[in-house]
Amino acid sequence: MSQDKTVFMDGLLRISLLGGEARAFLAESTHMVERARSIHALSRTATAALGRTLTLTAIMGSMLKGKDESVTVRIDGDGPAGTILCVGKPDGAVKGFIAHPGAEVPRRGSKLDVGALVGRGTLSVIKDMRLREPYVGQVELVSGEIGEDFAMYFTSSEQTPSLVSVGVLVADSVASAGGLVIQLMPGASEAAIQSIENSAGMFMDISRTMGEDHLEGALEQLLTHLEPQVLDRIPIRYECDCTRERVERALMLLGSGELRDMIEKEHGATVDCHFCNTRRSFTQAELEELIVKCGTTEKPSADADPQ
Numbered sequence: 001m002s003q004d005k006t007v008f009m010d011g012l013l014r015i016s017l018l019g020g021e022a023r024a025f026l027a028e029s030t031h032m033v034e035r036a037r038s039i040h041a042l043s044r045t046a047t048a049a050l051g052r053t054l055t056l057t058a059i060m061g062s063m064l065k066g067k068d069e070s071v072t073v074r075i076d077g078d079g080p081a082g083t084i085l086c087v088g089k090p091d092g093a094v095k096g097f098i099a100h101p102g103a104e105v106p107r108r109g110s111k112l113d114v115g116a117l118v119g120r121g122t123l124s125v126i127k128d129m130r131l132r133e134p135y136v137g138q139v140e141l142v143s144g145e146i147g148e149d150f151a152m153y154f155t156s157s158e159q160t161p162s163l164v165s166v167g168v169l170v171a172d173s174v175a176s177a178g179g180l181v182i183q184l185m186p187g188a189s190e191a192a193i194q195s196i197e198n199s200a201g202m203f204m205d206i207s208r209t210m211g212e213d214h215l216e217g218a219l220e221q222l223l224t225h226l227e228p229q230v231l232d233r234i235p236i237r238y239e240c241d242c243t244r245e246r247v248e249r250a251l252m253l254l255g256s257g258e259l260r261d262m263i264e265k266e267h268g269a270t271v272d273c274h275f276c277n278t279r280r281s282f283t284q285a286e287l288e289e290l291i292v293k294c295g296t297t298e299k300p301s302a303d304a305d306p307q
């Protein structure tokens with residue numbers, strides 16, 4: 001598959017609430033989730049599971065400070081979906097995959113049963129902050145419904161009480177998707193906490209609100225009574241940054257022994273990117289070239305991988 005450069009922009013607002021006592025992140029992610037659905041041929045419930053995770057990963061990406069930083073969210077549940085993994089960057093680019101994209105479970109009433117698809121397990125967050133040690137946080141999944149699981153992560157792992165609403169409306173394709181995270185700032189007053197808690201019910205149908213009103217309309221409809229002040233607007237999108245050069249570097253990291261093995265057994269190699277499904281093939285001659293490059297850059301012990 002060739003890389004489709006057509007980008008439909010969704011948006012994310014970073015908002016200060018109640019004179020700085022709380023902050024909000026409001027995202028419209030319809031195109032982003034639809035792109036993920038079509039790349040991975042996701043079932044309906046898998047669209048909701050991966051779409052919710054991608055939306056919240058985009059929000060977490062916008063919380064990062066440095067432009068080279070990234071956040072990886074990994075959900076390891078024991079349900080039919082298998083592992084869900086998403087990566088977000090501060091500029092609004094996100095990518096992700098789900099181990100079993102076609103897995104499906106029966107509806108629960110009128111709702112897609114994301115919790116049953118994901119199952120029990122853990123939610124892990126790894127923040128790569130370049131020069132500093134990576135931050136790693138992990139919580140047990142509350143329900144596998146994603147929104148509640150992230151709320152637990154923010155509240156217990158980052159010690160930031162947070163209200164999370166995220167949703168994906170999907171039929172044959174994605175009709176609408178969006179997310180909202182509201183976080184209390186340290187020292188928030190009892191009055192601020194009350195007014196946010198009192199409006200929690202309004203936030204619950206976020207995908208429908210996004211579908212009807214879009215980003216600016218949703219801001220007005222959901223947050224006006226909390227005195228919102230928009231700090232900035234970030235374009236969010238599904239985007240994979242893989243290149244042939246990166247795949248070559250990854251192959252070289254395997255070491256010349258492994259590459260020789262590929263030549264002998266497969267007479268070449270094909271490498272698929274899990275995030276965008278781009279397939280790259282390497283001929284025997286190209287692998288031999290990589291072995292030569294390995295020889296010039298490899299430390300003597302790099303071949304002796306004990307595993």
Ligand SMILES: [Zn+2]
Pocket residue numbers: 240241242273274275276277278
């Ligand atoms: Zn890719």
